[in-house]
Amino acid sequence: MKPTSYDIMIVGGGMVGSTLACLLANGFANHTQNKKRRIALIEAFEPVDFDANKPYDLRVSAISRISQQVLQQAGAWQSIEEKRISPYEAMHVWDATGEGKIHFSAAEIGEPNLGHIIENQVIQTSLAEQAKHHPAIDWLCPNTLKELKIDDDLVTATLDNGSTINAPLIVGADGARSQLRTLAKIEVERQDYGQHGLVAVIGTEKPNQATAWQRFLPTGPLAFLPLADGSSSIVWTLPADRCPAYLAMSDDKFMQSLGEAFEHKLGNITSVSKRAAFPFYGTQAKQYVKKRIALIGDAAHTIHPLAGQGVNLGIKDAAELAKQLLNSTSTDLGSLKLLRKYERARRGDNVATMRAMEGFRLLFGHSASTVVNARNFGLNALDKMPMIKNKIIRKAMGV
Ligand SMILES: Cc1cc2nc3c(=O)[nH]c(=O)nc-3n(C[C@H](O)[C@H](O)[C@H](O)COP(=O)(O)OP(=O)(O)OC[C@H]3O[C@@H](n4cnc5c(N)ncnc54)[C@H](O)[C@@H]3O)c2cc1C
Structure with a gap:
């Protein structure tokens, strides 16, 4: 034919x-x-x-x-908005090894939000x-x-x-x-990173504050992305060989491990959906x-x-x-x-x-004390430099 x-x-x-x-x-x-x-x-x-x-x-x-x-130009934004979107207004990143932290906020740069969390x-x-x-x-x-x-x-x-x-x-x-x-x-x-990303939707004792939370653990970052109903979508980077155990864990044990890994930033984990994992490369x-x-x-x-x-x-x-x-x-x-x-x-x-x-992955994966100290010092110093911080966040937002 x-x-x-x-x-x-x-x-x-x-x-x-x-x-x-x-x-x-x-x-x-x-x-x-x-x-x-x-x-x-x-x-x-x-x-x-x-x-x-x-x-x-x-x-x-x-x-x-x-x-x-x-x-918007593609003509799909209105329909996306009508379905379900979760604007996030701040981003909080901190280092599990040390005291380093940085906070980005939409209000500081005069924007209503930093972006949206949307289901694919x-x-x-x-x-x-x-x-x-x-x-x-x-x-x-x-x-x-x-x-x-x-x-x-x-x-x-x-x-x-x-x-x-x-x-x-x-x-x-x-x-x-x-x-x-x-x-x-x-x-x-x-390049195989030897890491898997475990994803799930979880409930927490405290509301998510429309904030994207990210804690850098030596094994990889743990992200809590805020959803409009108050729950959070998580991406937990884990070593590939340890991920299956976290998928197989009972819900109670998983919620306890997750809460500890997240330093109970939003109180206890109160619910967890089914879990899935994806290889990162x-x-x-x-x-x-x-x-x-x-x-x-x-x-x-x-x-x-x-x-x-x-x-x-x-x-x-x-x-x-x-x-x-x-x-x-x-x-x-x-x-x-x-x-x-x-x-x-x-x-x-x-x-x-x-x-x-x-670079971020390697920097935060390092546990040598000199690197940890420099990293924490750098994060805290940057957090106090609004001009540079705002430039970074505007670049990430594409505005
Ligand atoms: C855990 C995780 C979290 C992530 N979080 C984020 C995030 O917060 N922000 C972000 O920007 N990115 C994120 N990403 C990355 C993001 O998901 C991908 O970059 C994105 O899905 C790529 O879109 P794509 O359309 O190029 O490919 P895909 O989403 O893979 O789509 C490919 C399409 O092609 C179709 N297809 C495949 N083969 C054929 C074929 N032979 N014939 C016809 N059709 C075919 C498939 O069915 C599919 O619909 C994340 C990824 C992971 C794994």
Whole structure:
């Protein structure tokens, strides 16, 4: 059968791939000569319908203000807001070894909040709603990419249902284990952190104070992210070999261990949901682009989630690639010259953020007394420097 032709194919309708599809579709609709452009968005799983009566999902992301703006441009923010979001107004970080601590507050920089904690499902479902209703997007779901044929002027993708589609450009937004990246023979540099992140939703004796709490333990950070109903979503970084024991523990024992690890900052832990864990590793694709191919989001890079930046970087990738494609005067959207502009604009930021996270991880993992003393001194000194502190927080927020 003859392949169906598109202008762009996007593999992966997760948070990043769907953002790109919506940005492009909205952008094309505003250009007279691009009005007829068509996008195929291929996603393996239908996103779950949001149900406000259901408890918070285990997977949440801290969404920065810049990502909020991009999601607004994508047309999904209002729907996200109507479902369920949890603004956070402060961030408190402290060192388990010593007295070092630092506090960031939205009020200090004249902002209403520092960002929002949002369930990944809420973001993905809201973007999928947009994509499904946009006349320029064909939402191909549930479908997976199986084979790829790259010719000089066209890429042809074969899907699991046997259908074939083609376009001058294919974008991989299919996550850390990107099938497109493998089929395109793009290698990745990978660093295994030997850590897992245990996630759960927990209740505490005291309210969360709309504050993101993070305690740096020698084994890794423990984060409590505030949810609007007063509970918290936790990400507890644990050595990979010790994580299974924490997953298997009785609820009572887990709550006691968690409370101790958190120094009972919000009183006793009063409830815990089911628990899940994810391996943490850092990756960088050696190339983000090849002729007719571009990688974005986790398909291009993953980082340690200790500062909650992974999807925010991916959303910035989507915004940059959309900008380059929408502003291009070239008739060939898959030209290497055009795609390289995207890679040049994004790789530096992604690598720098990855290195910074890596630096924090190593710095706080050190137990030598000289490092501990210097680290605690540095944290406390920085806490007393509002100008620098505000600059850091504004950079993290993207404002
Ligand atoms: C514990 C934990 C906490 C985190 N917290 C934060 C945080 O607070 N803030 C933050 O910014 N980031 C955070 N991250 C990182 C963030 O979750 C990821 O960066 C983000 O999910 C990447 O989005 P993505 O769309 O690129 O990839 P994914 O979310 O992996 O989406 C990929 C999509 O592609 C689909 N797919 C895969 N293969 C195929 C195929 N062959 N064909 C078709 N479809 C396919 C999948 O079904 C999926 O929908 C965290 C990560 C972890 C593990």
